[in-house]
Amino acid sequence: EQWIYLDGEFVTKEGAKVSVFDHGFLYGDGIFEGIRIYNGNIFKCKEHLDRLYDSAKSIQLNIPLSYEEMEAALVETLRRNELRDGYIRLVVSRGVGNLGLDPNRCPKASVIIIAEQLAIYSEEAYKTGLKTVSVSTRRNIPDALNPKIKSLNYLNNILVKIQSNLAGAGEAIMMNAQGYVTEGSGDNIFIVKRGVITTPPCYLGALEGITRQAIIEICERIGYKLKEEPFTLHDVYIADEVFLTGTAAEVIAVREVDGRIIGEGHAGPITLRLLDEFRSIVDKDGLKVWE
Numbered sequence: 001e002q003w004i005y006l007d008g009e010f011v012t013k014e015g016a017k018v019s020v021f022d023h024g025f026l027y028g029d030g031i032f033e034g035i036r037i038y039n040g041n042i043f044k045c046k047e048h049l050d051r052l053y054d055s056a057k058s059i060q061l062n063i064p065l066s067y068e069e070m071e072a073a074l075v076e077t078l079r080r081n082e083l084r085d086g087y088i089r090l091v092v093s094r095g096v097g098n099l100g101l102d103p104n105r106c107p108k109a110s111v112i113i114i115a116e117q118l119a120i121y122s123e124e125a126y127k128t129g130l131k132t133v134s135v136s137t138r139r140n141i142p143d144a145l146n147p148k149i150k151s152l153n154y155l156n157n158i159l160v161k162i163q164s165n166l167a168g169a170g171e172a173i174m175m176n177a178q179g180y181v182t183e184g185s186g187d188n189i190f191i192v193k194r195g196v197i198t199t200p201p202c203y204l205g206a207l208e209g210i211t212r213q214a215i216i217e218i219c220e221r222i223g224y225k226l227k228e229e230p231f232t233l234h235d236v237y238i239a240d241e242v243f244l245t246g247t248a249a250e251v252i253a254v255r256e257v258d259g260r261i262i263g264e265g266h267a268g269p270i271t272l273r274l275l276d277e278f279r280s281i282v283d284k285d286g287l288k289v290w291e
């Protein structure tokens with residue numbers, strides 16, 4: 001039986017329903033986090049909850065649970081589902097209101113926690129890398145809907161995913177309005193050229209990825225040279241290595257972008273070393289559920 005946390009109660013999948021007047025449903029008015037648990041460790045739990053509460057503050061959404069209560073709800077949901085390895089989707093919507101969009105008509109935000117097994121990429125995919133394309137759909141401009149807010153408004157990302165599906169590609173790369181590369185539909189991007197790793201600054205229009213930050217810190221620790229600087233598709237095409245990072249994706253190589261083969265056409269040495277280093281910390285850094 002899968003138990004889902006819904007506003008303080010645990011309900012079964014069948015019982016896990018939201019109102020048609022929920023503004024998360026009606027307007028995408030809400031925020032979410034995607035978190036992974038590795039061998040009983042909620043990886044980077046603090047970083048995810050910090051980002052959740054930041055996103056909430058940014059859209060003036062009052063989460064009805066304190067940080068500690070939210071942590072306890074996460075742990076309880078994982079325990080009830082006896083999940084040691086898997087994926088957590090934590091959603092906070094504005095809650096039930098009337099058909100108007102005014103958030104002031106929504107008296108109480110709704111908190112939902114779904115815990116599931118996760119299988120996104122095969123081990124083979126981490127070696128062969130993904131075929132990707134760039135897309136015409138630009139990343140939301142920060143002064144319209146800031147990509148730093150992990151909101152339920154994922155239509156920008158979905159339109160990108162539709163274009164990558166159409167191209168038969170595994171992921172798509174977005175530019176911002178100025179033509180600088182920002183990120184993938186659900187992951188951050190890094191390029192490697194002559195041993196130097198570069199990732200776009202998030203102010204260009206990217207989510208402040210927690211996996212991205214973990215990779216930045218790993219590079220610092222193991223002495224890899226990393227820069228946060230803008231780059232264009234040209235720099236991606238001529239890169240020696242390209243990889244994407246995300247909670248679901250972890251660290252996944254890109255073997256092709258718009259028909260250009262990247263490097264040798266499979267995961268490069270720096271990408272594989274960073275994946276290895278990343279996987280060595282995922283069951284350490286975070287909140288232990290069963291201890």
Ligand SMILES: Cc1ncc(COP(=O)(O)O)c(CNc2cccc(C(=O)O)c2)c1O
Pocket residue numbers: 033034035157183184185186187188206207208209210211212245246247248
């Ligand atoms: C737009 C975007 N950019 C970057 C990331 C990577 O951020 P983290 O390193 O903090 O996860 C994300 C996060 N994207 C994400 C997170 C969890 C699950 C899924 C999924 O595809 O089901 C996607 C994202 O949605």
